[in-house]
Amino acid sequence: MKLLITGGAGFIGSNFIHYWLQNHPEDTVVNFDALTYAGNLENLKDIEGNPNYQFIKGDICDKELVNEAVKGVDAIVHFAAETHVDRSIMDSAAFLRTNVLGTLNMLEAARNNGNIRFHHISTDEVFGALGPSDPAFNERTPYDPRSPYSASKAGSDHLVRAYFHTHGLPITISNCSNNYGPYMFPEKLIPLFVTNLIEGKPVPVYGDGMQVRDWIHVTDHNRGVEMILQKGKIGETYCLGGNAEKPNIEITKLIVAHLGKGEEMIEYVTDRPGHDRRYAIDFSKAKHELGWEPQIKFADGLASTIDWYVNNEPWWRSVKSGEYQEYYQKQYG
Secondary structure, three states: EEEEEOOOOOOHHHHHHHHHHHHHOOOOOEEEEOOOOOOOHHHHHHHHHOOOOOOOOOOOOOOOHHHHHHOOOEEEEOOOOOOOOOHHHOOOHHHHHHHHHHHHHHHHHHHHHOOOEEEEEEHHHHOOOOOOOOEEEEOOOOOOOOHHOOOOOOOHHHHHHHHHHOOOEEEEEEEEEEOOOOOOOOOOOOHHHHHHHHHHOOOEEEEOOEEEEEEEHHHHHHHHHHHHHHHHHOEEEEEEEOOEEHHHHHHHHHHHHHHHOOHHHHEEEOOOOOOOOEEEOOOOHHHHHOOOOOOOOHHHHHHHHHHHHOHHHHHHHHHHHHHHHHHHHHHHH
16 A cells, blocks of 8 residues: 655654554555654654655645645545644644645545545544533534634544545544654653753743643554554544543653652743643544554653653754754755
């Protein structure tokens, strides 16, 4: 099988490419990525010479390039997106362009090249926020996005479903909870806090730190996507959660303790505007229909993730300094 992965140089996408080639070495993977700030080919350096791997530098909003890239592929796994909520508050237009119009281009290209199998990666944030005792999100939860980021992802989800109903495009969607693991861009909570502490800097906790997220290791997420591609019912959505609801402050203290630092390194800062209080995923549909459930316990996954950043200091220092972009700009323009 030949897969086109959009956003394959990003955090989840690059982990997916590693996962797929390890588990399906006979398949071919094409990585289509614009190499924005979140794209880093260092994530895939160890497979650059793999004859079953190809990289195409391209923007999913470039209709002609997208149309050429999808020719001859058997499936598209669409990771490419702007994802950072804080950035969406500062510049919403970029999120609408990439997440909505870019997804539209991908759907059109899939439809115009033989109705290519299309899997769309989405987020639990499209469902809004939960109260402390509310049941977890599931596939029937009404959409209620509360940030420009989640609104743009909700729009893309609706477009994907519309192409199934209107054009018969063979699609599936997965809405996942907060991912963590290696190669995560250090603007997100876990890698930011780990790298700050290594640098001797405080860790900025929003508000009271009691915002609750359901955490899923990126490998569990990618195994779920694999099973949806193999067993998922066309036209259906599957929620993938980690069964690990944790308040931010608890994770912060675990990171601080793992690195042998004191809690004086925790700095409480003004909360994000409209900050959702709680997310949680009910993955019972995926478990019942696909036989999927998370396998990596949060304590083990967090410890291994922290250790990965400790052991890969050149990677994150290059990212934090911006050097990684300079190298690939010279190589790819």
